[in-house]
Amino acid sequence: MTTQCRYCPLLRKDAFVRMSKEEIEFMQKFKAGELTVEPGTPILMQGSNAPQLFTVLSGLGIRDKMLENGQRQVINFVFPGDFIGLQAGVLGKMGHSIEARTHMRLCVFNRSEFWNFFKNHPSRAFDITWLAAIEEHFLGETLATLGQRTAVQAVAWALVRIYQRGETLGMVTNNQMELPYTQRDMADALGLSLVHTNKTLAKLKERQLASWSDRTLRISNLHALAEVAVTSLTEPPKRPLM
Amino acid sequence: MTTQCRYCPLLRKDAFVRMSKEEIEFMQKFKAGELTVEPGTPILMQGSNAPQLFTVLSGLGIRDKMLENGQRQVINFVFPGDFIGLQAGVLGKMGHSIEARTHMRLCVFNRSEFWNFFKNHPSRAFDITWLAAIEEHFLGETLATLGQRTAVQAVAWALVRIYQRGETLGMVTNNQMELPYTQRDMADALGLSLVHTNKTLAKLKERQLASWSDRTLRISNLHALAEVAVTSLTEPPKRPLM
DNA sequence: CGTCAGATTGACGTAAGTCAAAGTAGGTGG
DNA sequence: CCACCTACTTTGACTTACGTCAATCTGACG
Structure with missing residues (x-):
């Protein structure tokens, strides 16, 4: 049903750093499943404490934030390969929402296992920080x-x-x-x-x-x-x- | 000369999560020294690949970014407790500059040891990600x-x-x-x-x-x-x- | 055929930018 | 101690990029 990580279509894209076989297997252990959503579906909600983290496998989405007066700010556009839910994963609360704009397929990780990333595989932990730094860089721009x-x-x-x-x-x-x-x-x-x-x-x-x-x-x-x-x-x- | 981590004046501030004795000792091992700068001194330069990371011990600074046409965007104001240089530490390149606005005292860490954070102390690695997530949250706002x-x-x-x-x-x-x-x-x-x-x-x-x-x-x-x-x-x- | 979400267009209003001049205060050198 | 910088703030007059309003257009869909 669910794609095996080693067959993940993203692995071959230019956008990403190559992953070792060992890393792929490690990720496989954490993959809790896949989520498929239709356009317009909310995936993560501002203010919520989501129990899951996702990597976008395919499709496009949008990340936005509402002010208290109803104004809306789009933070960025979400593309395949984006890792979403980190804010809830770490801060326990999303600062924005994420919604699908096309049909999307997401790889699901349980937050409860998030800590194991850091504990058992420091280089993957480093990669999460790397992603966060890229995000920060982009937001600065x-x-x-x-x-x-x-x-x-x-x-x-x-x-x-x-x-x-x-x-x-x-x-x-x-x-x-x-x-x-x-x-x-x-x-x-x-x-x-x-x-x-x-x-x-x-x-x-x-x-x-x-x-x-x-x-x-x-x-x-x-x-x-x-x-x-x-x-x-x-x-x-x-x-x-x- | 250099303050011992256990006497760090920041430890007692409300702003921060309490640190265990063990953590403090761990950090002490990585503390490479202290840097003191006067107002106006550039600490990290946009585009550079700094060999060091810092935690601000005291004083205020500013984080800004220049466009190619000379326009300037201030990203945020830097306060004591801020951890700076992460972008260079991970991406190898700063997306912005940091400059002192008052006399500042900085705790210095060598980037070469950065990796050891992840390797030897997963919970500290997690804290770095935590900081990155806070930053991302703030930039969204x-x-x-x-x-x-x-x-x-x-x-x-x-x-x-x-x-x-x-x-x-x-x-x-x-x-x-x-x-x-x-x-x-x-x-x-x-x-x-x-x-x-x-x-x-x-x-x-x-x-x-x-x-x-x-x-x-x-x-x-x-x-x-x-x-x-x-x-x-x-x-x-x-x-x-x- | 009617509805609805989104795109497009024109007329007009306004928040914010630009320009320019003057005020203030700290710092320095004669 | 004064005269003069220099960096920063303040103010008023004028301009403009962008916002608002409102109407029309388009295409998808039931």
Whole structure:
């Protein structure tokens, strides 16, 4: 029923650090099962103390946070290979929610066994910290985007990062990839209004930099787009896979 | 010369989880020394691969990031007990810089021994992850601030968080604490212009919510300020101390 | 065919940015 | 001890990027 870790489709993706046979077997011991969810399903809820941690096997989701006045901030977009639930796993409480945007398959780990990672396999523990550091790094960049980039720069930046992420996961064919989010999601991610986000996307399309419609993102000149985004195009570093 | 860990002044602060004797002794083994710096000194540089990690023993600093066009984003303010350099320690590269704003004393750990944390003391490894998760949580809140809060709300939010942090560290006396940052720092932290930040602070003072001048922050009605900030006043959870 | 979620467009409003000048205070050298 | 920096804060006048409102359009779906 459940895929054996050694056959995990993610193992072969560029995005990830290779895993040793021994590591794969170790992970297998912790795999409690698989979870399959449909678009729109909440996976983890802000404020909850989830008993489980997940690695996204396939599909896309979104991580967001509600303010007390109902405003919504999208923290980031969740892609295959993302390890989710760490906050609840460590702090006992999620600071945000995670919801599926497409059909998703998740690898399930029990939090009760989380401690064993640290106890029995220090290098895997290190990898968890590694993931946390990557996340922190990315959030820092996002902060700089919301704080310092103009709308055009911000949208360009987001598209570049998403596209790069897609590339390392083999989701890009012919300069295009599926991107099943709404403009509202993007607006809430960048702290822009829906209308302005729409107009900004139109501008990028007009300038022949990127087009995003019908759930598909098309980027012909990544370099030029990155220029607009005030970013340099460095290859995203490989990340550990849990 | 160098303080023994068991006499570390931070051990007794409310902010932190109590450490066992055994843990303290373990940390002592890794303490490579102390670093003392004057205001304005850069401690870690964006893009660098620092050979050391630090725990802030005393003093305040700032964590910021430069865009390629020279814009500056302040990621957060660094307080005693903060563990800095994790990004370089794990990713081999800092995504931001850290600079002293007052005289600071730092506890120094060598990165070469970092791995031993994980290997020899899993619960300390877990604590590092814990810290990373707290950081991630906080950055998520900051994102929501930049993306969703108005200027008044954002400034109020920042002051509340700073004040709370100060409280757990015993830096608050008589509803006031020293806050040696500039309005430019605050502006860059919140993605606002210097002028607008200034005017926003004036508004909060006028409304009798908070005043910040002569390097000192005075808050008479924290509750009301939190109201304005659209946050609830929950006690910040205790954090591990490295 | 009606409904609904999402995308698009135009007119208009405003929070926040920019510019520019002046005020304040600590620090330094003559 | 004064004159002069320099860094920071404060204020007012003006500009603009982005938000809000409201209508229309599109396509999927039952």
